[in-house]
Amino acid sequence: MDINQLEPKSVWKNFANLNAVPRASKKEERVIAFMKQFGERLGLETFSDDIGNVIIRKPSSPGLEHKKMVTLQSHLDMVHQKNADTEFDFDTQGIEMFVDDDWVKAKGTTLGADNGMGVAAIMALLESETIEHPPLEALFTIDEETGMTGAFGLKGGILKGEILLNLDTEEDDEIDIGCAGGIDVTATRSYNQKESVHGDVGLEITVKGLKGGHSGMDIIKGLGNANKIMNRLLYMGLPYNMRIAYLEGGSLRNAIPRESVCHLNIGKKSVAEFTLKFEELSRAIKNELLVQEPNLHIVLKEMKPAKKVMGLGAQGKLIKALYGAQNGVYAMSASIGGLVETSNNIAKVIVKEGEITVGCLTRSSVDTAKLDLASSLRSVFELAGFQVTFSGAYPGWNPNPNSQILTIAKETYTNLFKHEPRVIACHAGLECGILGQNYPEIDMISFGPTIWGAHSPDERVRISSVQKFWKYLLEILKHTP
Structure with missing residues (x-):
């Protein structure tokens, strides 16, 4: 089955386009240019900061100008790993994907769903002409996987959002509110x-x-x-x-x-x-x-x-x-x-x-x-x-169990899926801890679709989970203050 025929089509189309661009950590020049061209083609405010992060802003839907701006954040780079018997050049080739039952996988390499699915969802929101949403600010960071260089290099005063949704966790029933440092x-x-x-x-x-x-x-x-x-x-x-x-x-x-x-x-x-x-x-x-x-x-x-x-x-x-x-x-x-x-x-x-x-x-x-x-x-x-x-x-990210956006996310999840989400802290490096240093007042949570085997050639993303994640993301945006 063609990846572009999967639902939601707008998300999978953008994921396929993204995966056609080599994007190893510390080699993000091509994907930075790709993302800037994407925003500019839509006529949206688009720029990159001194370190290479790409920021794209989209005004709210008519009538929602009073809502707080939401920053949607994911990282552009991916881990490049392949099996020893796989012939593949990450510097020149796009990821070769295929559908296996309810999963999308790659042929002998990492898939890039970490964090490409988050990037693709944000792209789908930015280009949509029908989805109602508050003012949006997309933050695409670089080099998350080998140093979090983009998050460290993002200066204070650049972001305008008051709420940040990090789309970089890997179980679709979880809301992450804390992470480990390294x-x-x-x-x-x-x-x-x-x-x-x-x-x-x-x-x-x-x-x-x-x-x-x-x-x-x-x-x-x-x-x-x-x-x-x-x-x-x-x-x-x-x-x-x-x-x-x-x-x-x-x-x-x-x-x-x-x-x-x-x-x-x-x-x-x-x-x-x-x-x-x-x-x-x-x-x-x-x-x-x-x-x-x-x-x-x-x-x-x-x-x-x-x-x-x-x-x-x-x-x-x-x-x-x-x-x-x-x-x-x-x-x-x-x-x-x-x-x-x-x-x-x-x-x-x-x-x-x-x-x-x-x-x-x-x-x-x-x-x-x-x-x-x-x-x-x-x-x-x-x-x-x-x-x-x-x-x-x-640094790590200290949990805030009294977060306003966490309360909204929990209620939204329960109403949609008829059971409560798991609110967790994870033993991984999320950029939220670093971003919180220069933006201490921003209200943050992290969530995403189910991804297994990240950072290995066994990496895969569950198709039905992407559908669930997309539905959940859109519903959260409807209920932001």
């Missing part, structure tokens, strides 16, 4: 490369088939982390005098790593016993993760031995540091049931050509707890001889 933790060190021993056997270890997903929203699911699984296998191999030549796992900090590959050398006499222990541990790991990760594959095969390998000292410190570093849920919220308070994702590990880089994303709804866990990671890696830096810190 900080990037990066550990680096160099190591001496040693000449390989003549006669050593080369081996390649591959961990693949994991689900991956959002390192905040999905961290509670206990999914496998390819970097931690690989490191567990390497730790097992320490007594066999193996020597790492190359290691690379994961990519983006906000994505749970799905794959890892390691090249190593090992003495010919140790291969048989190492292989036996490797197979035993692989079976154990797959059994432990059988429910969460039924498609996990751990593969060992022989390859040409590497000419240079890591020194044993640096290798041992790396493996033990990664073993000791916290990954996954660190603490649950004491005030909101079922909410992860603090977590860490060991997102990326690279070992090659004498340099090691480990990239983590630490999150918490409590700023002091975020810094506490980040300091714990710093301590582990510094003990192993790494240099550790903190960067990209952003």
Whole structure:
């Protein structure tokens, strides 16, 4: 079925048009131009700020000029991830989508529903000539996924809205009123490369088939982390005098790593016993993760031995540091049931050509707890001889249960769907916390359609949920003060 034939057609049409434009984080030049052309073509007030955010304003429907201006906000960038066997160039190709029952998916790549569905809904509102609405202000931010640069760079005094609807959550029965803050933790060190021993056997270890997903929203699911699984296998191999030549796992900090590959050398006499222990541990790991990760594959095969390998000292410190570093849920919220308070994702590990880089994303709804866990990671890696830096810190969003727009949203949802929504705070970075710094008086909530597997090639958006989300959004706009 053609995406453009799905209902609501105006939303899906705009989503398809948006997905034809490459829009990786920090490479948003084309999508910024696309969005400015869209607003200008409609004859609406359209401009971009100094950082690259695009703002489009639309006057109210006749007779609704007295209502408060509503700012509709979504981010333009998307996470670019693909399966290892998928041939795709994100810099030049548009996302290839298809319909599967009640879902829209992409062919081997991320879909961009996060946050493209929110962008498309706002576009549909801006171009509509029939939908009644209050004064509207669309805020399309950049680089949300890898630094929230757009939200950080938005200066005070630009926005005119008194209510902000962030359209960037992923379960259609939720209204979000709070989120976690985050900080990037990066550990680096160099190591001496040693000449390989003549006669050593080369081996390649591959961990693949994991689900991956959002390192905040999905961290509670206990999914496998390819970097931690690989490191567990390497730790097992320490007594066999193996020597790492190359290691690379994961990519983006906000994505749970799905794959890892390691090249190593090992003495010919140790291969048989190492292989036996490797197979035993692989079976154990797959059994432990059988429910969460039924498609996990751990593969060992022989390859040409590497000419240079890591020194044993640096290798041992790396493996033990990664073993000791916290990954996954660190603490649950004491005030909101079922909410992860603090977590860490060991997102990326690279070992090659004498340099090691480990990239983590630490999150918490409590700023002091975020810094506490980040300091714990710093301590582990510094003990192993790494240099550790903190960067990209952003604040959380403190819930306001007395929000006027929250009351309206709850009542509207209950009247429409005959049951109450779930009012939550989420363990992910939403731009609301940052926007609230320069716009402390703006009244904010966040909601959106059901999206599964965000930040992974398994990303999908539920078609019936988009219909529900669109109906809900229009009804909220009818009842704003």
